[in-house]
Amino acid sequence: MKFTYNWLKDFVDIRLPAEELADKLTMAGLEVRSLEAKDGDFVFDIEITSNRPDWLSVVGVAREAAAITNSKLKIQSLKSTSGSQSLSPQPKTSFKIEIEDKKDCPLYTAKIIRDVKIRPSPEWLSKRLEMVGCRSVNNIVDIINYIMFTYGEPMHAFDLDKLDSDKIFIRRAKKYEKITSIDDQERVLEQDILVIADKEKPVAIAGIMGGKDTEVDGSTKNVLLEAAIFNLIVIRQGKRKLGMQSESAYRFERGIDYETARNASWQATRLIEELCAGKCVLAEESGLPAPKKTKVNLSLDHTGKLLGVNITSSRVKSILGNLGFAVSFKSKGVFSVETPLSRQDVKADVDLIEEIARVYGFENVPVTLPAVKPQVSAYTDTDRVYLIKSILISLGLSEIISYSLISKDLLKGMGQYSLVEIRNPLSKEQEVLRPTIIPGILKAIAVNLNQKQSFIGIFEISKIFSAGKDNPREDIALAIGISGVKSWLFSQGQIKDEQGLLHIKGIISTLLERLGINDYKFVLSPDKSVDIFVNKELTGRASRVIKETLDNFDIKNKEVFIAELYLGRIINLVNLNRKFSSLPVYPSISRDISVVVKKEISVDALLDEIKANAGALLREAKVIDYYQGKQIPDGSRGLTFSCVYRSEERTLTEEEVNSAHLLTLEVLKNKFQAQLR
Amino acid sequence: MDIEAIKKQIESDIQNISSSEGLEEARFKYLGRKGVLAQLTATIPSLPAQERAVFGQQANILKDKIANLILEKEKLFGSPASGAMQESVDIGMPGVSQEVGKLHPITRVIDEICNIFLRMGFQVVEGPEIETEYNNFSGLNIPLEHPSRDAFDTFYLKDYEKLLLRSHTSPVQVRAMKSRKPPLAIVVPGRVYRPDAVDASHLFMFNQIEGLMVDEGIKFSDLKGILEVFARSVFGEDIKMRFRPHFFPFTEPSAEVDISCIICKGRGCPVCGRKGWLEILGSGMIHPNVLRNVGYDTKKYSGFAFGMGIERIVMLKYGINDIRLFFENDLRFLRQF
Incomplete structure (x- = not known):
């Protein structure tokens, strides 16, 4: 909200430099966004919190400024212009206000102003409005705006002669009723929008904008001046439905009180008469009785305990008094505080405590530390996820974060998902909650391929979502994506390592083992993707990304490999307990097996056979090398296994090992037609 | 075989070595997988049970002695093997390492x-x-x-x-x-x-x-x-x-x-x-x-x-x-x- 320093000074006797006042206002909760010196005055622009509609007026800010600087207020409230005699009885005018539902409009005041002379405003008035960015129109419109900025009550002036009756109605709109608002837009109203109407038609959208047909213009002779209170929820909903915003709606949806509405109506009337712009001949009012002022009990002891500082009883009394609260003594250490109607935000003692602290100054509250009671701090899932991330980065992958909201298009060809859709997305890119992280991974890979990264290894851990019968499901997942060639510079020179599914397998195996999960298996499924079983249950899948999908992400001429795991299941299986097993006492004997076998024969099958036949002394069997090339016939490959034999009771002799080992070789030969090399 | 005799022979052999290549040869000859010492120990199972322990002990002492002699001699030659290695390293080359990823x-x-x-x-x-x-x-x-x-x-x-x-x-x-x-x-x-x-x-x-x-x-x-x-x-x-x-x-x-x-x-x-x-x-x-x-x-x-x-x-x-x-x-x- 904007105001000028001189405008403020009309209502408070204050002599601080403008910058100093700006600082004080900011530190009291009226954050000064900008302060600008202009034409011998200063324009303040302050940010108002939604709980303080009373600050949307110069007098509201003046009250605050008076309280924080201990200055004298100069605000006078009017109950009439200058006594009832100012209402000239002639000619006798009759005017009726009819409110359909007084909950929609708890107060409607109407003033009939006759003999209106429309002309430009005096310079002081038009200049003040222009200083705060409001265009000067004519004396009547300017006065209404000036009063709104000064007192916070939005008002409206109708050309009385353009209304077709001496009765005004405040009612909900009928279906398909139309109105052209003063911004020249024709608007079709819905049933629940509140309007001001004459007998025939709506003449204003209540609290939001007036109608073009009944607008005050150069030929206006008589005016109906409206100052009302409208139900803030009704205004808010109406504004949203119509997609409209106005200074008026901004104030009504935050709440206006009786004192403000009535006072502003009389202040405007007086100013109209003072500027010889017309004469008030009738004042009508309808609505509900004003609500009772609330009383709140405030304990000084509680105030001190909540803030951590003791503020004296006299200081508390003066702070609240300056802010317009009526403070009376209730019992020892307890005040009874009556709230002005303009302060509907104050409902309980904590609200008063905030007022006291604000004016006392947050900076004057000491700094203390609470006594923390130590609590058992268990190893949580948050810690487990962090451990998983640390393992993955140690394996050369970088963590990404991508959007949980995506477009359905990105899921094309990725399988069937039951999607959780968003009711109010801003764009197609936010239409569903993602059921898989893979699109995020592929988008990131596409971005980095565009940057000519030769190797990309990334992962993300986040929630994935799917529609359930009664509730949507939310699960935690891990996705990994790799692409390109990793170059290593070893002492032998450069080694180029083209990424593939085995790299994915290596990452996941290492991860699981580090997490203490040893029962896992990678199984090739008919569609060439790889099912990942953990503790015998399907827990994830890895695959080479198909071309159609790559096209969808604009990835050209590159192979991409991905995996996604249900991390929730893995987190539950994490076992970081370790048990020491004694180091072997007796030496082991190691034997290598080098064979050439048909390509279709899997390493798993060979290893199973080795383990089944090598006898109880075999401790470990693994592939240590594999090769294809000139020496190996087409359709075959060479494999080298290392077998380690050991007894825990004695030193093994070569003979014992040889017999087990030869048996194994024999079986491999017979079963797989393996050729020994 | 008489361990004492073997010991004397080897000691004088090592004393006479005049190059680091010769030293490597001697290491291979005495301490290698099929060297003199290995042959000696291989005979242990064939000895009468009561002699095995003493013989084994003596063989071990001899092995340590030879290793020490070779080490001493090596110092004289300024351990050319490791020296050559140091010269060949260009420490300006990138270190051999694995690239780790980054947390977001x-x-x-x-x-x-x-x-x-x-x-x-x-x-x-x-x-x-x-x-x-x-x-x-x-x-x-x-x-x-x-x-x-x-x-x-x-x-x-x-x-x-x-x-x-x-x-x-x-x-x-x-x-x-x-x-x-x-x-x-x-x-x-x-x-x-x-x-x-x-x-x-x-x-x-x-x-x-x-x-x-x-x-x-x-x-x-x-x-x-x-x-x-x-x-x-x-x-x-x-x-x-x-x-x-x-x-x-x-x-x-x-x-x-x-x-x-x-x-x-x-x-x-x-x-x-x-x-x-x-x-x-x-x-x-x-x-x-x-x-x-x-x-x-x-x-x-x-x-x-x-x-x-x-x-x-x-x-x-x-x-x-x-x-x-x-x-x-x-x-x-x-x-x-």
Whole structure:
């Protein structure tokens, strides 16, 4: 909200430099966004919190400024212009206000102003409005705006002669009723929008904008001046439905009180008469009785305990008094505080405590530390996820974060998902909650391929979502994506390592083992993707990304490999307990097996056979090398296994090992037609 | 075979060696896999049982002796083998190493902030991203149809009435307090969502950290103390802080917290809008209505809460000027942290 320093000074006797006042206002909760010196005055622009509609007026800010600087207020409230005699009885005018539902409009005041002379405003008035960015129109419109900025009550002036009756109605709109608002837009109203109407038609959208047909213009002779209170929820909903915003709606949806509405109506009337712009001949009012002022009990002891500082009883009394609260003594250490109607935000003692602290100054509250009671701090899932991330980065992958909201298009060809859709997305890119992280991974890979990264290894851990019968499901997942060639510079020179599914397998195996999960298996499924079983249950899948999908992400001429795991299941299986097993006492004997076998024969099958036949002394069997090339016939490959034999009771002799080992070789030969090399 | 004789022979042999090559030969000849010593030990099983132990012992002593002699001789020749190795290394070559990945800067800062609070006795708690209207709003004293909801503009789900994407991490306050009794001191990191148009400082998804402490006698001055420890730990000992009154429906009194601009040290620069101050978080004493909603006795317990946007903290900390960089996942960006 904007105001000028001189405008403020009309209502408070204050002599601080403008910058100093700006600082004080900011530190009291009226954050000064900008302060600008202009034409011998200063324009303040302050940010108002939604709980303080009373600050949307110069007098509201003046009250605050008076309280924080201990200055004298100069605000006078009017109950009439200058006594009832100012209402000239002639000619006798009759005017009726009819409110359909007084909950929609708890107060409607109407003033009939006759003999209106429309002309430009005096310079002081038009200049003040222009200083705060409001265009000067004519004396009547300017006065209404000036009063709104000064007192916070939005008002409206109708050309009385353009209304077709001496009765005004405040009612909900009928279906398909139309109105052209003063911004020249024709608007079709819905049933629940509140309007001001004459007998025939709506003449204003209540609290939001007036109608073009009944607008005050150069030929206006008589005016109906409206100052009302409208139900803030009704205004808010109406504004949203119509997609409209106005200074008026901004104030009504935050709440206006009786004192403000009535006072502003009389202040405007007086100013109209003072500027010889017309004469008030009738004042009508309808609505509900004003609500009772609330009383709140405030304990000084509680105030001190909540803030951590003791503020004296006299200081508390003066702070609240300056802010317009009526403070009376209730019992020892307890005040009874009556709230002005303009302060509907104050409902309980904590609200008063905030007022006291604000004016006392947050900076004057000491700094203390609470006594923390130590609590058992268990190893949580948050810690487990962090451990998983640390393992993955140690394996050369970088963590990404991508959007949980995506477009359905990105899921094309990725399988069937039951999607959780968003009711109010801003764009197609936010239409569903993602059921898989893979699109995020592929988008990131596409971005980095565009940057000519030769190797990309990334992962993300986040929630994935799917529609359930009664509730949507939310699960935690891990996705990994790799692409390109990793170059290593070893002492032998450069080694180029083209990424593939085995790299994915290596990452996941290492991860699981580090997490203490040893029962896992990678199984090739008919569609060439790889099912990942953990503790015998399907827990994830890895695959080479198909071309159609790559096209969808604009990835050209590159192979991409991905995996996604249900991390929730893995987190539950994490076992970081370790048990020491004694180091072997007796030496082991190691034997290598080098064979050439048909390509279709899997390493798993060979290893199973080795383990089944090598006898109880075999401790470990693994592939240590594999090769294809000139020496190996087409359709075959060479494999080298290392077998380690050991007894825990004695030193093994070569003979014992040889017999087990030869048996194994024999079986491999017979079963797989393996050729020994 | 007479071990003594063999020993004498070998000793004189080694004495006569005059080059490091010769030394290598001798090493191979005596200590190699099929060397003299190996042959000697191989005869042990064939000896009478009572002689084996003595013979084995003598063979071992001999082996040590030879090894020592070779070592001594090696020193004379200035251990040419290892010397040659040193000469051939160009230490300007890149070291042989494995490249490790990087954590996302947001993860790093979340972890850093959580650790500050963990050291002060807080616990880390997380909650779901799909929330109920109650936990996101009503339970936090944010009434339906109130302008205060504007600030928490929200994505709603299509087929589930009253379910939404949490617009802040505060609903986890409600969950944590409902499931536990005071004393309670928690921090809550997580993703939140708001339908904001995307620009250099706004996104429709971002991360927050929420903090909460409830116990008997918790006061506003404690909030100031805890947040001061936090801000100094993250931004440095010499920063200044200020608490500005503000409005949040779930706290009363409420305060926004500014730190002196870490770029210009409070003198005023474009980053702080020439104000010298940077807003970093919102905070306040938990509104009694919120405590009542979770069934806490407001006569006995009080507490404070605070919340901040992680991206803003990361941007200030690392001098990042565009929030969109966080989710584009350009490795040239991610590898900087």
